[in-house]
Amino acid sequence: MKSKILFIYICLPLSLAVVFVFSLISGSSDISFIEVFKSLFSDGISDNALIIKSIRLPRIIMAMTVGAGLAVSGCIFQAVLKNPLAEPFTLGISGGASFGAAIAFVFGLASNLFVLPLFAFSGSLLAVFIVYILSMKKRFDSNSMLLSGVIISYVFSSAVMLLFAISDASRMQAAFMWMIGNFSSFDERLLPMVALINISGVIILCLIANIINVISMGSDKSKSLGLNVNAAIKIVFIIASFIAAASASACGVIGFVGLMSPHIMRRFVGANHIYLIPSSALFGAIFLPFCDTISRIIAAPVILPVGVITNMAGGVFFITLLLKGRNNA
Amino acid sequence: MLEIKNLYGGYGDTDILKDINISIKKGSFCGLIGRNGAGKSALLKTICSLLKPSKGEIFIDGQNTAALSKIDLAKKIAFMPQTLEPSFDFTVKEFLTFARFPYMGIFKIPSKKDDEAIDKILDFMDLKNFAQKSINELSGGERQKVSIAQIIAQDADILIFDEPTAHLDIGAQYAILQILKDLNENLCKTIIASLHDLNSAGEFCKELILLDDGQIKKHGSAEEVLNYQDIEEAYQTRVIVKTNPISNKPYVIPVIIP
Numbered sequence A: 001m002k003s004k005i006l007f008i009y010i011c012l013p014l015s016l017a018v019v020f021v022f023s024l025i026s027g028s029s030d031i032s033f034i035e036v037f038k039s040l041f042s043d044g045i046s047d048n049a050l051i052i053k054s055i056r057l058p059r060i061i062m063a064m065t066v067g068a069g070l071a072v073s074g075c076i077f078q079a080v081l082k083n084p085l086a087e088p089f090t091l092g093i094s095g096g097a098s099f100g101a102a103i104a105f106v107f108g109l110a111s112n113l114f115v116l117p118l119f120a121f122s123g124s125l126l127a128v129f130i131v132y133i134l135s136m137k138k139r140f141d142s143n144s145m146l147l148s149g150v151i152i153s154y155v156f157s158s159a160v161m162l163l164f165a166i167s168d169a170s171r172m173q174a175a176f177m178w179m180i181g182n183f184s185s186f187d188e189r190l191l192p193m194v195a196l197i198n199i200s201g202v203i204i205l206c207l208i209a210n211i212i213n214v215i216s217m218g219s220d221k222s223k224s225l226g227l228n229v230n231a232a233i234k235i236v237f238i239i240a241s242f243i244a245a246a247s248a249s250a251c252g253v254i255g256f257v258g259l260m261s262p263h264i265m266r267r268f269v270g271a272n273h274i275y276l277i278p279s280s281a282l283f284g285a286i287f288l289p290f291c292d293t294i295s296r297i298i299a300a301p302v303i304l305p306v307g308v309i310t311n312m313a314g315g316v317f318f319i320t321l322l323l324k325g326r327n328n329a
Numbered sequence B: 001m002l003e004i005k006n007l008y009g010g011y012g013d014t015d016i017l018k019d020i021n022i023s024i025k026k027g028s029f030c031g032l033i034g035r036n037g038a039g040k041s042a043l044l045k046t047i048c049s050l051l052k053p054s055k056g057e058i059f060i061d062g063q064n065t066a067a068l069s070k071i072d073l074a075k076k077i078a079f080m081p082q083t084l085e086p087s088f089d090f091t092v093k094e095f096l097t098f099a100r101f102p103y104m105g106i107f108k109i110p111s112k113k114d115d116e117a118i119d120k121i122l123d124f125m126d127l128k129n130f131a132q133k134s135i136n137e138l139s140g141g142e143r144q145k146v147s148i149a150q151i152i153a154q155d156a157d158i159l160i161f162d163e164p165t166a167h168l169d170i171g172a173q174y175a176i177l178q179i180l181k182d183l184n185e186n187l188c189k190t191i192i193a194s195l196h197d198l199n200s201a202g203e204f205c206k207e208l209i210l211l212d213d214g215q216i217k218k219h220g221s222a223e224e225v226l227n228y229q230d231i232e233e234a235y236q237t238r239v240i241v242k243t244n245p246i247s248n249k250p251y252v253i254p255v256i257i258p
Helices: A002-025 A033-041 A047-080 A093-106 A115-136 A142-165 A169-180 A190-207 A209-215 A219-224 A229-251 A257-269 A273-297 A306-328 B040-047 B070-076 B092-103 B112-124 B140-153 B170-186 B198-204 B228-235
Strands: B002-009 B017-024 B029-034 B055-060 B077-080 B158-162 B190-194 B207-212 B215-220 B239-243 B250-254
Touching (some): A002 A033, A002 A047, A002 A257, A002 A273, A033 A047, A047 A190, A047 A209, A093 A142, A093 A169, A093 A229, A115 A142, A115 A229, A142 A169, A169 A306, A190 A229, A190 A273, A209 A219, A209 A229, A209 A273, A219 A229, A219 B077, A257 A273, A257 A306, A273 A306, B002 B040, B017 B040, B029 B040, B029 B170, B040 B077, B040 B158, B040 B190, B070 B077, B070 B092, B077 B140, B092 B112, B092 B140, B112 B140, B140 B158, B140 B170, B158 B170, B170 B198, B198 B250, B215 B228
Parallel strands (some): B029 B190, B029 B207
Antiparallel strands (some): B002 B017, B002 B055, B239 B250
């Protein structure tokens, strides 16, 4: 059991390094492996160095931090709500981001690459706030939280439809591309902010993993073990929401990473969040840049939105899971 | 010593429990009986501070529980809910380790001492072979046993069980009650358990409390509490009470009057 966990913890960082290098050398401009490293460590301003340092590298780092962030926030929502279907999407956070972004696009504010994330971020926090208020009366019962999340998602998605219906087609196209989720157009100044929120959030959640274990046992049990459950849930929920909101604001709504990463990792390292949270983070940080690189090269020179790739991978994954589950039964 | 004084309380705004006054001595094995909805769970949860009383006080060894911190209270009193909430696939050992939560440091990382304590309990409860099994793969009886092991791991003096024998066959019921008896007699734990089976309550408990409509109807030995008048009133069922020829404890059988 322990050796299996150790094995996973050796494999994950190795895969992370492999994906990092793979993503750096793949792309529409053909740059060799050696040239990539030369330009990475030189001060030169050759074309290659420019592509590597100011286009590919920030994009990969963004994809890694967002992947880790989404995976961990999904993991936390599943634990706190004691529901395997919980993720930023089912809690309305992604819906809120879409709504905020749609407003920015429709009112022509999206051309400023800094305003758009701000709107998306505010949209997601608005969604979290509404879910929070709605479920406060029910003492953060997991069903009512999930239900209010789904309701908020529907309300926001119809609001988005309404905005689209009254706006002109050119803006719709850009907004639509954003909503599928992609790493093609984020403002570079966003990277440090998103990285700060996601990395510090992930580290905090890794450190309090055992508190999350106790939360996941249900409120009677965790209360009788001396945990201040309501306060703990609030704090954990807010951290996870901030991570999800920061991720969505930078690169749109990327589905399935938050839902799938903890599910896959649970099969390898078990349910204990002390192992699950860091491994999910690593998995997300591997999976998302990998999908992003695939999206860049699969139909090159056309760059597909990464959300399409993750959603397809996720769909295939869940169908396999379903069929496999049936065989076992 | 557990003392409850003028306690009122319940789940919402309306009080289910009305003017409860009990004192339970250290080392007692107390059975809580009464109809469904009589307030058994509410009383147990209020004792554990899972529900806030609307009036009244609870003292453990003379200390008011309302004045204790959550962590300190968790070291004095442990609670086993009626059912284990469906949860992730934790292994039995991980599941037991969570009970050491009140003793862990700021980051709540289990120490070597916690690990040793858990190993001892796995031995004591004969659960060694289950240590790496998922809690979701266990049978009803095994689950209940693991739940009890978790309560022991919390290392409190007062152990509270909400219907520990619900949904179990008679063999498993008696096995569970025997464990509670061992905890009471060998580890000197004070045990309070709500029970539906009056006969096993009479056999195993040192004292019984009969709860009726949120009030204490009777508190005393099995012989005192299990009399047909009180039982018939509390359960609104005709019964006869006989004496078990082997243990000399009373037993109750419902009867249908033709």
